[in-house]
Amino acid sequence: MRPQSRTIQEDSTTAIMWAAAAMVTCPFLWLIGDLLWNGVNQLSFSFLVSAPLNAGREGGIGPILFSTLLVVGVCMAVTVPMGLGTALFLSEYTRDDHFLGRLIRGSLDVLAGVPSIIFGLFGNALFCQVFGLGFSILSGGFTLACMVLPIVIRTVEESFRAIARDQRLSAAALGLSKPTTIRAIVLPAAMPGLLVGIILGLGRAIAETAALIFTSGYVDRMPESLMDSGRTLAVHIYDLAMNVAGGNPNAYATALVLVGLLLIINCSSSWIAARWTSFNQLPA
Amino acid sequence: MDIIQPASRMTPGPDRRPGFMPWVPYPYTKPCCEPVAHIRAEQLSISYDSRQALQDVDLEINRGCITAVVGPSGCGKTSFLMSINRLTDLIPGCRVSGNLHIKELDVLAPITNLLHLRRMVGMIFQKPTVFPFSIRKNLELPLREHGTHDRTLMASAIEKVLQQVGLWNEVKDRLDRSAQALSGGQQQRLCLARALVLSPDVLLLDEPCSALDPISSGIVEDLIVSLRGHYTVLIVTHNLAQARRIADHVAFFWSFNGVGRLVEHGSAQEIFESPKEELTVAYISGMRG
Numbered sequence: 001m002r003p004q005s006r007t008i009q010e011d012s013t014t015a016i017m018w019a020a021a022a023m024v025t026c027p028f029l030w031l032i033g034d035l036l037w038n039g040v041n042q043l044s045f046s047f048l049v050s051a052p053l054n055a056g057r058e059g060g061i062g063p064i065l066f067s068t069l070l071v072v073g074v075c076m077a078v079t080v081p082m083g084l085g086t087a088l089f090l091s092e093y094t095r096d097d098h099f100l101g102r103l104i105r106g107s108l109d110v111l112a113g114v115p116s117i118i119f120g121l122f123g124n125a126l127f128c129q130v131f132g133l134g135f136s137i138l139s140g141g142f143t144l145a146c147m148v149l150p151i152v153i154r155t156v157e158e159s160f161r162a163i164a165r166d167q168r169l170s171a172a173a174l175g176l177s178k179p180t181t182i183r184a185i186v187l188p189a190a191m192p193g194l195l196v197g198i199i200l201g202l203g204r205a206i207a208e209t210a211a212l213i214f215t216s217g218y219v220d221r222m223p224e225s226l227m228d229s230g231r232t233l234a235v236h237i238y239d240l241a242m243n244v245a246g247g248n249p250n251a252y253a254t255a256l257v258l259v260g261l262l263l264i265i266n267c268s269s270s271w272i273a274a275r276w277t278s279f280n281q282l283p284a
Numbered sequence: 285m286d287i288i289q290p291a292s293r294m295t296p297g298p299d300r301r302p303g304f305m306p307w308v309p310y311p312y313t314k315p316c317c318e319p320v321a322h323i324r325a326e327q328l329s330i331s332y333d334s335r336q337a338l339q340d341v342d343l344e345i346n347r348g349c350i351t352a353v354v355g356p357s358g359c360g361k362t363s364f365l366m367s368i369n370r371l372t373d374l375i376p377g378c379r380v381s382g383n384l385h386i387k388e389l390d391v392l393a394p395i396t397n398l399l400h401l402r403r404m405v406g407m408i409f410q411k412p413t414v415f416p417f418s419i420r421k422n423l424e425l426p427l428r429e430h431g432t433h434d435r436t437l438m439a440s441a442i443e444k445v446l447q448q449v450g451l452w453n454e455v456k457d458r459l460d461r462s463a464q465a466l467s468g469g470q471q472q473r474l475c476l477a478r479a480l481v482l483s484p485d486v487l488l489l490d491e492p493c494s495a496l497d498p499i500s501s502g503i504v505e506d507l508i509v510s511l512r513g514h515y516t517v518l519i520v521t522h523n524l525a526q527a528r529r530i531a532d533h534v535a536f537f538w539s540f541n542g543v544g545r546l547v548e549h550g551s552a553q554e555i556f557e558s559p560k561e562e563l564t565v566a567y568i569s570g571m572r573g
Contacts, residue, residue, distance in 0.1 A: 170413040175402035
């Protein structure tokens, strides 16, 4: 092949790569731009704290923001201990080829692919009706936990498994018991992966709509307890955009808040993970 | 201050909590290299699932000596080493049969207290495996686990082992810095210190120098020689020159159709100068393996 044609081939390959990357990035930029263009005017401090008026066309999103935090809080309060426990069980206490471990992993993988609307109906049947929690923040949080747990468990388990076999062997060779090994070596070393898993779950939970419509409900008042119904940001956006004529400006502003929250969560997680790693590799 | 007492000399009191053995400082007396069997393997066989890795090993390892385990890759040297502190238990599908005793302790008995066994038998791996926290915490963790919580006691034990491995002057001002920032050779010496801080009787070294540069390797090798007489040392090595330099005894393994067997065992002089088996002759002259 002559050098000239090689250059042309290289250049065209590079151009295709750039085009592909640009095509992926453009929708994202467009989306953010659109949100900013249409939403930033409504955004103010009073928007964040005041109650919605006139079905959300006017006023703010104070109670909705608060309900969102409560639902996600309940979800995480369930997910973190259960996810951590299951992941530890899978990675530390079962053999790879063990029947129970395979069963759990298999069902988690299936669960992770179940559409959220199914989780919503399931949560409605189990938490709202069988457990008698009704349309409440508690029901919503539990339903979200069911939905998020498979992702969290699998991510956290991977981060436990990624810890070098040498480390476990040398811990065992020092006569360290299993609980000590997990507490002193496995957990700290897996911390970045653990955070990533939890943040991934958090991100999915905070943006969920379908599963919550049937479980935590629509009510846009300030919730008085966890047994009250509460409307989350994503549900609010859905409602304003689909059911309320003239709700679009506030829907934009709410979407901007939601995306902002997601960005903050993601950035802080990478920052924490980076800090954690650099602490362990400080030059002596 | 010589305060550390080998685990085997402790009065074996009733062990109520599983895995618990109090760590008691005691004046140390140096044993010498003596022709007393410390580790005794009889008909020891190891298999992984259905694959036989090591078969019918009969071997006596003398107390206080450095015994080199040599042979080609895949002849079961590391498996043999790992059966001595029962790390083989951690490998799925691994089965060990036969008899293995460290003094009177029946290593393979199901009731053997593993945490106690592994406190008595220290092990160093090919790659330095410091834990991802400070140097001090690396050394304190095993001490705490085995029942020492007194800070001054721990500090003196840490200083002693770090001096023993020649690391004290290099790290005494940065004990609270991350151990992972040390160089490879320093990390390996820290691993050795971490094993020594539990004052074991036996040290298992699985190719401790093979991942190090020549200078660090030399330092670690000198260090191993300095352990002679204090500990029963078993070292797996691919480096015959190293085995010749440091070992008192040599055990030569060979893989027969994938199954490791002990071919010959004797003093380093016998093995290197007048080996009995033809395979040994071929291996040490570099013709095979």
